[in-house]
Amino acid sequence: MNDVQEATSPAASLGGPATCVSKVELRVSCKALLDRDTLNKSDPCVILMVQTQGQWTELDRSEVIKSNLHPMFAKVFMLDYYFEEVQKLRFEGVRHPTARTASAPATTTSLGGVECTLGQIVAQKKMVKPLLLKYGKYAGKSMITVHAEEISGNNGYLELSFCAKKLDDKDLFSKSDPFLEMYRMNDDGTEQLVHRTEVGLLTCHDSSSKRDAFPHRVSLISLCSCDEDRKLKAKASTESTPFLDYIMGGCQIHFTVAIDFTASNGDPRNSCSLHYINPYQPNEYLKALIAVGEICQDYDSDKRFSALGFGARIPPNYEVSHDFAINFNPEDDECEEIQGVVEAYQNCLPKIQLYGPTNRYHILLILTDGVVTDMADTREAIVRASYQPLSIIIVGVGNADFTDMQILDGDDGVLRSPKGEPVLRDIVQFVPFRDFKTASPAALAKCVLAEVPKQVVEYYSHRAISPMCPAREPSTPALSPITSIPTK
Secondary structure, eight states: OHHHHHTTOHHHHTTOOOOOOEEEEEEEEEESOOOOOSSSOOOEEEEEEEEETTEEEEEEEOOOOTTOSSOEEEEEEEEEEOTTSOOEEEEEEEEOOSOOOSSSOOOOEEEEEEEEEHHHHHHHSEEEEEEEOGGGOEEEEEEEEEEEEEOOSOOOEEEEOOEESSOOOOOSSSOOEEEEEEEEEOTTSOEEEEEEOOTTSSOOSSSSOEEOSSOEEEEHHHHHTTOTTOOEEEEEEEEOOHHHHHHHTTOOBOOEEEEEOOGGGOOTTSTTSTTOOOSSSOOHHHHHHHHHHHHHGGGOSSOEEEEEEESEEETTTTEEESSEETTSOTTOOEEEHHHHHHHHHHHHGGGOEEOSSOOEEEESEEEESSOOSOHHHHHHHHHHHTTSSOOEEEEEOSSOOOHHHHHHHOTTSOOBOTTSOBOSSOOEEEEEGGGGTTSOHHHHHHHHTTTHHHHHHHHHHHTTOOOOOTTSOOOSOOBOOOEEEEOO
């Protein structure tokens, strides 16, 4: 480590002695990191690199924080500060690998980085910058904050032991794994994480006091920058996997399909139609249905799914309908498993007449070749629906311009109604199928379903509904996302 730190002084490599003005500690936090995982949030850490003779070298890295897109790292980066030199630094956010095998070695995934100089950080004391990907592309809305503080006084150590009483048990099937975080108060009133204990050292299964197994040796530099009068704050937290708690607690995810049968898809008898049934390979509607449906059906106990169509003339009178059962049974629109939905779709096509543009949706999964043209009403409907137990997945089929659909997704900002009311939760996920034409069905399913666990947890958390224990009868309603989104 000393060799690397010495490399931060270019003057030394030129033969001139560099005088260390002082030592500086850097503390890092991030906000709105990219989520590179499917069912959980990314496990981020930050790598600090220094540039020596034009080459970037890793100096140190932070701890890994599990499932957190807004991490505050306890790791302190210590550097020698040379006023007369340009000390180039790079902070790189990475997703920590979750598995290591001989056939699939662990690799990190970049979440964005930023380059600066140590002088810039010291001058600002608190540097806030956006994270960038390759070629200068912004990493979404990801931001990094670096606090700098000069280290003064003689460093010493404290041995700290912690105990806790009557901690709430937040887990469903086992006892919580609590840990303690210590913060120091900054001059501007903000808090800075300075120490985090290991998970599970504190216990919480009875009302008696429980101490951690080992004392913690913390340096005065890390704890308070050798300022013994500096105020500190302690917070107890716990790790959990809430989405799985809801699923294992009996939450049923009811899967509903809405299929676009408007005339813009083309005559199903024509091979150019998006609804054309090719005897040798499924069309794009079927590919999307099977890829997403086969994942969702595992979380539905009866494996029966409502399958609806819209935008077609239907028998016997061939009146236009925007809400019909594709099995033509108005009393029971459910099909047995995804294969039943596939068969109902294939049997339905010869009996209907495609009609007009997309007009109205009744959906959980929307498969469409059109775009939303009445954005004001649609935004209003989604804002209302965000208060319901609903996730909306839109798969755009064909080569239309789906730019407006991206607005509904909300990834580039909070979706608002025309009156400015924000959605309670981001419930829409849009994916153009053309981006996955050469990919496996699993890739499409992984992409469109990635946000569902977060949406489930956000809904029940807002309603203050805890996961139910499997041993008890379910007392909360199952997730049954059926709604209407008007478009023209």
